Each structure stands twice: as C-alpha cells, then as structure tokens.
Amino acid sequence: MKILCTVKRVTDYEAKIRLKSDGSDIETDGVNMIMNPFDEIGVEEALKIKESKGGEVVVMSIGSDDSIQQIRSAMAMGADRGILVRAEADMDSNTIAKIIGKVVTEESPDLVLMGKQAIDGDSNQAAQMLAENLGWGQATYAYKVKIEGEEATVTREADGGLETIAVKLPAVITTDLRLNEPRYASLPGIMKAKRKPLATKTLDELGVTPTNYVVMKGLEEPPAKAAGQILPDIATLVEKLKSEAKVL
Amino acid sequence: MTKHLIIAEVQDGKLHNSTLTTLGAASKIEGPITALIMGASSNEAATVLKDYAAKTIFVNSSALNDRLAQPYAKVIAEVATQEGATHVWHGATVAGKDIMPRVAARLDAGMASDIQEVIDGSTFKRPMWAGNIIGTVEVTSPIKVITVRPTEFDKAVGGVGGELVEANIDAGDSSMRFVSFDAVKSDRPALGDARVVISGGRGLKGPEGFKEIVEPLADKLSAAIGASRAVCDAGWVPNDWQVGQTGKVVAPELYIAVGLSGAIQHVAGMKGSKCIVAINTDEEAPIFQVADYGIVADAFKAVPELLEKI
Numbered sequence: 115m116k117i118l119c120t121v122k123r124v125t126d127y128e129a130k131i132r133l134k135s136d137g138s139d140i141e142t143d144g145v146n147m148i149m150n151p152f153d154e155i156g157v158e159e160a161l162k163i164k165e166s167k168g169g170e171v172v173v174m175s176i177g178s179d180d181s182i183q184q185i186r187s188a189m190a191m192g193a194d195r196g197i198l199v200r201a202e203a204d205m206d207s208n209t210i211a212k213i214i215g216k217v218v219t220e221e222s223p224d225l226v227l228m229g230k231q232a233i234d235g236d237s238n239q240a241a242q243m244l245a246e247n248l249g250w251g252q253a254t255y256a257y258k259v260k261i262e263g264e265e266a267t268v269t270r271e272a273d274g275g276l277e278t279i280a281v282k283l284p285a286v287i288t289t290d291l292r293l294n295e296p297r298y299a300s301l302p303g304i305m306k307a308k309r310k311p312l313a314t315k316t317l318d319e320l321g322v323t324p325t326n327y328v329v330m331k332g333l334e335e336p337p338a339k340a341a342g343q344i345l346p347d348i349a350t351l352v353e354k355l356k357s358e359a360k361v362l
Numbered sequence: 363m364t365k366h367l368i369i370a371e372v373q374d375g376k377l378h379n380s381t382l383t384t385l386g387a388a389s390k391i392e393g394p395i396t397a398l399i400m401g402a403s404s405n406e407a408a409t410v411l412k413d414y415a416a417k418t419i420f421v422n423s424s425a426l427n428d429r430l431a432q433p434y435a436k437v438i439a440e441v442a443t444q445e446g447a448t449h450v451w452h453g454a455t456v457a458g459k460d461i462m463p464r465v466a467a468r469l470d471a472g473m474a475s476d477i478q479e480v481i482d483g484s485t486f487k488r489p490m491w492a493g494n495i496i497g498t499v500e501v502t503s504p505i506k507v508i509t510v511r512p513t514e515f516d517k518a519v520g521g522v523g524g525e526l527v528e529a530n531i532d533a534g535d536s537s538m539r540f541v542s543f544d545a546v547k548s549d550r551p552a553l554g555d556a557r558v559v560i561s562g563g564r565g566l567k568g569p570e571g572f573k574e575i576v577e578p579l580a581d582k583l584s585a586a587i588g589a590s591r592a593v594c595d596a597g598w599v600p601n602d603w604q605v606g607q608t609g610k611v612v613a614p615e616l617y618i619a620v621g622l623s624g625a626i627q628h629v630a631g632m633k634g635s636k637c638i639v640a641i642n643t644d645e646e647a648p649i650f651q652v653a654d655y656g657i658v659a660d661a662f663k664a665v666p667e668l669l670e671k672i
C-alpha cells in the first residue's frame with residue numbers, strides 16, 4: 115500500500131499571532147514553525163497502516179526550502195521519502211489541490227492522507243478539492259480508519275455523533291484530532307531522515323499555473339475585548355447576571 | 363448579475379438553523395435567491411424552506427438520503443450551472459465544510475470558508491489563525507462558493523412564499539457508501555442553538571465532574587453542554603461537544619466556562635458569546651482575559667453554590 119501524506123509548515127499553535135506593524139502580514143520573527151498538527155496525525159496514521167500492511171509512505175510539502183524541515187520531521191517519524199514542490203507562499207486552495215493532484219498522478223498512491231485543516235489559514239478546502247479533481251471518494255474528519263481490501267472504512271466526527279462510511283481506494287482521507295497520537299521521532303530516526311531521498315519540483319515541471327481565485331486583501335487583529343471583572347463571590351455573580359448582563 | 367443558490371442542510375427531517383443564517387448572510391448581497399434541498403425524507407423541510415426563497419428546488423431522490431460529499435457535490439454543481447448561480451452558499455457546518463470545497467473544484471470556483479462578514483459581492487471577512495487574525499478575502503472567479511459561520515449572521519425572516527419545484531438529477535456513481543451513524547443522544551438543546559452553554563475542562567477531574575457539577579446546572583438553565591478538547595480526547599464526554607477552532611463555534615447569550623484554561627483554540631469557538639463567565643482556581647488562567655465575569659474558586663464548590671442561588 116502506497117500512501118501520500120501532505121505536510122504544511124505553519125506557525126506554532128502555542129505562539130501568540132500578531133500582525134507586523136505595517137499590517138502587511140503576520141509577524142513571524144521569533145515565532146516557532148511546526149508541522150501542521152493535523153498533518154502530523156496524518157503521517158502517524160500512514161505509518162500505522164504501513165506497519166500493518168507494508169508499503170511506502172511518501173510525504174510532500176509545498177513552499178520554500180524552509181518546508182524541508184517539516185518533510186524531514188515526517189521522515190524522522192518514519193516516512194520513506196519526501197517531495198518538496200517549490201512555490202510562492204500565497205496560493206489559493208484550488209492551486210494547492212491542483213499541485214497535489216499532479217504529484218498524485220506521478221506517484222499513483224492508494225491513499226492520500228491530509229490534515230483536515232491547516233491551523234494558519236483554517237480554510238479546510240484543499241483535500242476535498244483534490245478528491246473532486248481526481249474523481250475519488252473522500253472521508254473527512256477521520257476518527258478511526260480501517261483498511262480492508264480495496265476499501266477504507268472511516269468513522270468521522272460529524273455533527274451530532276460519529277458517522278461511519280466506506281470509501282473505495284484510492285481515496286483522500288483527512289484527519290481529526292482524535293485519530294491517533296503522533297509518535298515522537300527517535301534519535302536514530304532523526305539521523306536516518308537526513309539520508310532519506312528528497313526530490314524537489316517546480317510548478318513549471320508539474321505544469322501548474324496558479325489561479326488567483328481567492329485573493330488576500332488585508333489582515334487585521336480582532337478588536338480587543340473590554341476587560342472583565344473578577345467578582346468576590348457567587349452572590350455578586352448572580353446579581354450581575356441578572357441586573358447588569360440581563361441574561362438570567 | 364448576482365444569482366444566489368443556497369444549499370439547505372436537513373437534520374432528522376428538519377431544516378437546520380444554519381440554513382436560515384446562511385440565507386441571512388446571502389441577503390446582504392442583492393440578487394434573487396434560489397434554494398436547493400436534497401434527499402427523499404426532506405419533504406417537510408422543503409415546505410419550510412420555500413418560505414425563504416423565490417424558488418426552492420427539491421431533488422427528491424433516495425440516492426441522496428445519506429449526505430455523502432461526492433454525490434452531493436455533483437448534484438449541487440449541476441443545479442448551480444443550470445440556474446446560472448454566481449454565489450453558492452452553505453452553512454459552515456461539518457456537512458458544509460465536507461461538501462462545498464468539492465463543489466468549488468467542480469465549478470472551478472474560488473471559495474471563502476467560514477465567513478463572518480459580507481463586505482460586498484465578492485469580498486468577505488473570515489477568521490484565520492484560530493481567530494487571532496481576521497482576513498479580508500476577495501473571490502475573483504465568476505462563481506463564488508461560500509460557507510457561513512452560523513453565529514455571525516441573523517436568520518432570514520422568511521415570509522417569501524416562493525415556488526417549490528421538484529427536479530430529477532442523477533446522483534452519479536460514487537466511491538462512497540454510508541455505513542452507520544452513532545448518534546450522541548441528548549435531550550438538551552444543540553450546542554449551536556442554545557441560549558446558554560456550560561462548558562467544562564480538565565479542572566472537572568473526570569466524567570463524574572461533568573455529571574455532578576455541570577449537568578445539574580445545565581438542567582436548571584436549559585443549557586447545552588460544551589467541553590474543551592482535552593476532555594473530549596480523554597473520552598469524558600462525546601467528541602461532538604468540543605468547542606473551539608477545530609470543534610463547534612458557539613455564541614450563546616451566556617457561556618459559563620468551568621475548569622477550563624481558555625487556550626486560544628478553545629476561545630476561538632466561544633468568544634462571540636454575549637456574556638462569558640469563567641470559574642477557575644487559577645487567577646492567571648487565560649480564560650479570565652475573555653470573561654466578562656470571573657470567579658476564582660474551586661468549581662466543585664462554586665458551581666453548586668451558583669445552582670442554589672440562581
């Protein structure tokens with residue numbers, strides 16, 4: 115079984131995100147960069163499937179050379195090889211899906227595992243677009259994945275409960291938080307990752323022209339909330355909820 | 363010329379509230395509204411829906427009873443093309459997030475996810491970085507696909523009394539098949555609709571904390587119960603209760619956060635609440651920065667007292 119995982123380099127979820135003083139972009143100075151946590155869950159799931167079924171785990175990222183760090187992290191966890199598609203940072207999900215689609219055509223994986231969303235843009239689009247472009251089925255927000263023969267049975271985190279669907283392979287699956295707990299890379303894993311094959315490609319080589327269907331016009335910080343009050347006791351709270359906030 | 367197509371969401375045969383807020387959002391852009399509703403058990407919801415749109419298209423097909431992204435996207439895209447829709451809308455629910463990017467890809471259209479504000483016919487504001495940053499995005503493709511954050515818009519008023527037409531559209535071949543649904547059973551209001559939400563975190567020590575501390579207060583206030591990721595992960599409560607960046611977004615009149623720290627990912631899902639109360643033993647907990655009223659106390663003492671005094 116061959117699995118393709120996508121990994122995106124994003125700001126650390128623990129970082130306090132602020133705008134640069136000129137408002138042009140977010141301030142990344144001094145902000146730690148990590149692998150999108152949902153992608154990490156995807157890599158872990160791919161490794162688990164490989165451990166039980168055999169096969170190969172390929173990781174890809176789209177971005178500058180900086181993204182090699184995230185590809186190496188995935189390889190340190192155990193992925194077999196990496197692909198970096200060198201591209202400008204600002205691209206819409208349509209373009210991202212097209213790029214991944216080209217890599218899928220070259221690699222012919224049985225399964226593509228992606229994070230359900232990147233925690234920077236929070237768009238939650240690329241995987242579904244990819245599945246549609248390929249004419250494949252999809253299982254988003256996976257809570258449990260079982261591969262049996264030519265089919266994946268996936269339990270999904272849906273509104274109101276857990277939904278189980280079956281999807282024919284090849285397919286696109288996106289991960290939710292509770293699918294697994296990603297392993298830490300071991301020291302030998304990290305050493306080995308340095309020697310694992312990493313290919314780089316350009317958009318020209320893949321034949322993708324970026325679309326600009328979704329253009330970023332500006333970023334702002336949400337208005338700060340007025341400071342609240344620490345109240346001495348529950349009686350005061352009940353009083354305030356009744357007479358000040360009028361919510362009781 | 364703008365032409366809206368609103369995709370309705372049906373849950374247990376009823377029209378989902380998010381469809382009404384989505385209609386509310388679409389009405390900010392001038393143009394005729396057509397609604398699309400699917401599935402053989404959506405009769406009742408279709409009659410409700412026609413009061414909100416000049417035209418309601420009902421694809422009454424049992425092939426669409428299970429809400430699977432692949433056939434849904436095919437049917438939605440075909441209707442959008444037939445109708446000449448310029449704006450295709452859905453609530454930013456789990457279903458909307460699952461289906462609509464496929465629709466966008468099929469229509470070769472750009473998509474704005476989870477919008478919180480309509481600026482003009484092609485420009486929208488949406489939260490990014492767990493709501494730390496608000497981005498303004500312009501969708502430049504001729505067709506625009508949009509999902510709407512339900513908490514940020516008022517419901518449409520209805521009273522339109524539009525026409526209801528049945529359409530027959532082939533759902534196509536699908537590589538996806540529904541297997542089962544394990545519903546979280548609850549008599550409480552849905553998280554997204556409740557006037558009061560009480561959320562618990564790791565400070566409640568275990569599932570018993572939810573039972574003994576949160577539930578009685580929720581009963582009294584007819585509140586929905588939410589939770590932090592940490593306690594959903596730990597299996598204390600259903601996953602479906604998670605509030606936050608990657609869980610549900612809520613904006614009730616009153617949100618009571620009990621024994622949860624207020625991590626940015628949690629706050630992303632509740633900071634739009636009208637009034638926020640935090641109960642936490644740690645006066646430094648970040649939840650106090652978003653709370654209107656804070657009580658620095660042990661939840662196991664404070665909540666029963668609150669229950670008694672309310």
Ligand SMILES: Cc1cc2nc3c(=O)[nH]c(=O)nc-3n(C[C@H](O)[C@H](O)[C@H](O)COP(=O)(O)OP(=O)(O)OC[C@H]3O[C@@H](n4cnc5c(N)ncnc54)[C@H](O)[C@@H]3O)c2cc1C
Pocket residue numbers: 127151152233562563564565566589590591592593604605606607608609610620621622623624625626627628631641642643644647659660661662
């Ligand atoms: C990619 C990603 C996505 C995430 N998405 C979400 C999300 O959608 N929603 C979400 O909630 N989290 C999310 N998280 C997790 C988030 O970062 C926090 O880890 C989580 O919200 C913490 O849960 P908590 O507040 O219950 O636990 P803790 O942070 O451990 O807080 C427990 C709190 O309880 C207090 N306490 C302890 N005992 C008592 C007592 N007796 N009485 C009163 N107070 C007490 C403590 O002072 C503390 O503040 C996400 C994380 C990542 C990495």
